[in-house]
Amino acid sequence: MKTPTTIADIPTPALVLDAAALQRNIDRMAKFYSNSACKLRPHFKAHKTPEIARRQLAAGSCTGLTCATVAEAELVAGFCDDILIANEVIGSDKVSRVAEVADRGVDIKVAIDSMDGLTQLAEAARNRGVEVGVVVDINVGMPRCGVAPEAAMDLAGKAAQTAGVKLRGLMGYEGHAVGIPERDKREHVAKIAMERLFLAAASLRDESLPCEIVSAGGTGTYDITGRIDGITEIQAGSYALMDTAYAKLDIPFEHAFWVLGTVLSRPTPTLCVLDSGHKSCTEDHGNPDVRDIPGASVLFLSDEHASIMLPADSKIAVNDRIQLVPSHTDPTVNLHDVIYVLDGDKVTDVWPISARGYAEQRRHG
Amino acid sequence: MKTPTTIADIPTPALVLDAAALQRNIDRMAKFYSNSACKLRPHFKAHKTPEIARRQLAAGSCTGLTCATVAEAELVAGFCDDILIANEVIGSDKVSRVAEVADRGVDIKVAIDSMDGLTQLAEAARNRGVEVGVVVDINVGMPRCGVAPEAAMDLAGKAAQTAGVKLRGLMGYEGHAVGIPERDKREHVAKIAMERLFLAAASLRDESLPCEIVSAGGTGTYDITGRIDGITEIQAGSYALMDTAYAKLDIPFEHAFWVLGTVLSRPTPTLCVLDSGHKSCTEDHGNPDVRDIPGASVLFLSDEHASIMLPADSKIAVNDRIQLVPSHTDPTVNLHDVIYVLDGDKVTDVWPISARGYAEQRRHG
Numbered sequence: 189m190k191t192p193t194t195i196a197d198i199p200t201p202a203l204v205l206d207a208a209a210l211q212r213n214i215d216r217m218a219k220f221y222s223n224s225a226c227k228l229r230p231h232f233k234a235h236k237t238p239e240i241a242r243r244q245l246a247a248g249s250c251t252g253l254t255c256a257t258v259a260e261a262e263l264v265a266g267f268c269d270d271i272l273i274a275n276e277v278i279g280s281d282k283v284s285r286v287a288e289v290a291d292r293g294v295d296i297k298v299a300i301d302s303m304d305g306l307t308q309l310a311e312a313a314r315n316r317g318v319e320v321g322v323v324v325d326i327n328v329g330m331p332r333c334g335v336a337p338e339a340a341m342d343l344a345g346k347a348a349q350t351a352g353v354k355l356r357g358l359m360g361y362e363g364h365a366v367g368i369p370e371r372d373k374r375e376h377v378a379k380i381a382m383e384r385l386f387l388a389a390a391s392l393r394d395e396s397l398p399c400e401i402v403s404a405g406g407t408g409t410y411d412i413t414g415r416i417d418g419i420t421e422i423q424a425g426s427y428a429l430m431d432t433a434y435a436k437l438d439i440p441f442e443h444a445f446w447v448l449g450t451v452l453s454r455p456t457p458t459l460c461v462l463d464s465g466h467k468s469c470t471e472d473h474g475n476p477d478v479r480d481i482p483g484a485s486v487l488f489l490s491d492e493h494a495s496i497m498l499p500a501d502s503k504i505a506v507n508d509r510i511q512l513v514p515s516h517t518d519p520t521v522n523l524h525d526v527i528y529v530l531d532g533d534k535v536t537d538v539w540p541i542s543a544r545g546y547a548e549q550r551r552h553g
Numbered sequence: 554m555k556t557p558t559t560i561a562d563i564p565t566p567a568l569v570l571d572a573a574a575l576q577r578n579i580d581r582m583a584k585f586y587s588n589s590a591c592k593l594r595p596h597f598k599a600h601k602t603p604e605i606a607r608r609q610l611a612a613g614s615c616t617g618l619t620c621a622t623v624a625e626a627e628l629v630a631g632f633c634d635d636i637l638i639a640n641e642v643i644g645s646d647k648v649s650r651v652a653e654v655a656d657r658g659v660d661i662k663v664a665i666d667s668m669d670g671l672t673q674l675a676e677a678a679r680n681r682g683v684e685v686g687v688v689v690d691i692n693v694g695m696p697r698c699g700v701a702p703e704a705a706m707d708l709a710g711k712a713a714q715t716a717g718v719k720l721r722g723l724m725g726y727e728g729h730a731v732g733i734p735e736r737d738k739r740e741h742v743a744k745i746a747m748e749r750l751f752l753a754a755a756s757l758r759d760e761s762l763p764c765e766i767v768s769a770g771g772t773g774t775y776d777i778t779g780r781i782d783g784i785t786e787i788q789a790g791s792y793a794l795m796d797t798a799y800a801k802l803d804i805p806f807e808h809a810f811w812v813l814g815t816v817l818s819r820p821t822p823t824l825c826v827l828d829s830g831h832k833s834c835t836e837d838h839g840n841p842d843v844r845d846i847p848g849a850s851v852l853f854l855s856d857e858h859a860s861i862m863l864p865a866d867s868k869i870a871v872n873d874r875i876q877l878v879p880s881h882t883d884p885t886v887n888l889h890d891v892i893y894v895l896d897g898d899k900v901t902d903v904w905p906i907s908a909r910g911y912a913e914q915r916r917h918g
Contacts (some may be wrong), residue, residue, distance in 0.1 A: 304870070472835075491598065506670060
């Protein structure tokens with residue numbers, strides 16, 4: 189099968205990327221942090237695409253990259269020597285793989301929120317003869333991982349005394365704040381969350397424990413949390429590609445990717461059906477929008493179909509191409525193996541979404 | 554990386570399969586159709602796994618397989634010579650690939666609901682020197698593809714006169730009926746839908762047009778639509794693996810697959826966090842259930858996390874494994890590259906989910 193040369197040749201459904209819009213988003217974010225004590229640590233989980241991560245690093249203002257999984261860290265270690273896995277890593281295979289990444293000369297740090305997590309990681313590091321960085325994960329308000337601020341000092345103190353790991357500081361993700369559309373409310377919730385993080389940080393410093401890293405934030409709070417004194421880095425990811433959920437916020441980033449579909453059916457004057465269902469575009473943040481067709485909207489997605497309501501006078505026909513604007517970047521990107529890079533209607537490149545899915549499974553397949 | 558030998562070695566998140574439960578589901582469905590004029594055409598889209606499709610065919614009562622996409626058809630053509638793509642195929646590349654499958658000696662049939670679809674397919678078939686079967690897709694009530702029953706005869710008549718295609722009959726999917734939990738309502742809606750299909754069938758027979766295939770149905774209506782005189786085959790898929798949406802119905806199929814996760818965090822007495830978020834288990838039919846932990850339920854899924862509420866006395870600890878029962882089979886399977894086959898806690902095999910995602914993209918990557 190030939191690589192497509194224009195958008196009309198791309199086999200659908202597929203992701204398409206406006207490379208210029210992507211670069212504008214990356215440059216805008218890099219500029220924001222260029223004269224800032226707080227730096228950017230772009231989250232790789234959002235796009236899982238090395239070609240995008242390389243551009244984020246090249247734009248500057250970055251301390252390194254954030255990853256969600258060991259498989260992502262293994263991949264980005266090929267081009268980035270400063271990685272934070274902003275997530276707990278549990279299980280003998282996975283902690284060994286973290287130690288292997290450290291052994292490649294990468295300054296890798298992992299979130300911990302339990303003695304089990306600390307012990308497993310330290311043992312794997314000692315077995316490999318390396319030292320792995322740790323940050324204590326603080327629960328800053330969302331019912332997910334992280335210890336309470338009051339418990340941070342205890343776990344940090346144990347980490348500081350454990351051979352194989354090196355205490356580097358703290359992290360706390362205000363995931364319950366980043367998506368709030370109203371700026372005043374988002375700011376309010378983010379600031380309360382960061383007070384919890386600073387309570388933990390103060391307790392470490394009181395005991396003279398290392399706390400060089402205080403990591404937080406996301407795309408929705410890049411200019412809120414990212415401007416609070418004491419936060420050292422922001423883990424934003426979605427800003428590069430954007431989605432309709434983040435577009436509801438007053439942030440200066442553009443949609444840079446879409447799901448391309450083909451009109452399979454035109455059953456009534458006000459309905460068309462695309463081949464881009466929710467196996468190609470997730471709906472966990474709601475239905476996607478329809479790009480560039482005034483008055484058109486998604487009626488519902490099925491596995492392999494998008495039923496689209498059209499204005500009564502629509503000239504849309506079978507074989508036409510229609511683009512959907514995803515409501516949630518991360519899981520939508522994860523459904524595809526490549527993203528087709530466009531300059532206007534020309535396909536200029538095809539970038540592998542190398543960290544899509546589970547590398548572990550592909551080794552077992 | 555070694556292939557895991559027990560459930561404890563499986564890298565998470567991952568799909569696990571109870572092979573005995575799968576076989577019971579397959580046998581139960583095959584038995585239902587064993588003395589029936591209506592046969593089963595299992596839908597490959599539900600599991601995308603050749604090892605499962607082979608077992609469905611081996612169990613008997615099948616006319617062949619149903620596929621949703623050309624890529625699925627290309628794959629199953631390796632072991633099945635009777636395929637229905639129960640979907641419109643549009644675009645020069647895709648119709649050419651259908652003709653190629655026909656050229657491999659496969660009796661392949663494609664749904665059509667427009668002159669464009671008919672013309673494209675016929676041209677590709679003539680270019681290849683083959684004949685491709687078509688069934689006219691009838692809209693039986695769901696706002697998706699398909700012509701109105703009254704319009705069936707016109708399109709069927711044109712198909713019968715078009716070189717390159719061979720009219721084989723009709724299909725109509727009562728997708729708006731299959732998920733209704735109450736049997737009486739489900740039956741009512743399915744029967745109205747099938748009246749629309751029979752109206753179309755009668756119009757073809759009045760004109761002496763071929764109508765040997767009248768294809769419909771799904772897992773939720775296998776024993777309703779599948780017992781209506783005149784329906785020749787049922788396109789059920791989910792019965793093999795099952796999900797919580799279909800488990801609400803009074804149908805005799807068991808859960809046969811789950812999403813295996815690892816406890817990453819135990820932040821409060823009544824909360825644990827797994828590594829199996831909605832990148833591993835979709836939530837388009839709602840949150841998954843928690844398997845085998847009375848009183849536990851999913852609070853919410855994030856991209857890489859499942860936050861689980863636990864009973865106050867729960868002994869669940871970091872490093873434990875917990876299984877989620879998916880709410881929707883098809884898109885959940887599509888997130889994984891393999892499924893780990895279990896006999897009790899032993900991993901007996903690893904089956905590739907060969908049709909996951911988009912084969913076209915992997916050829917361009």
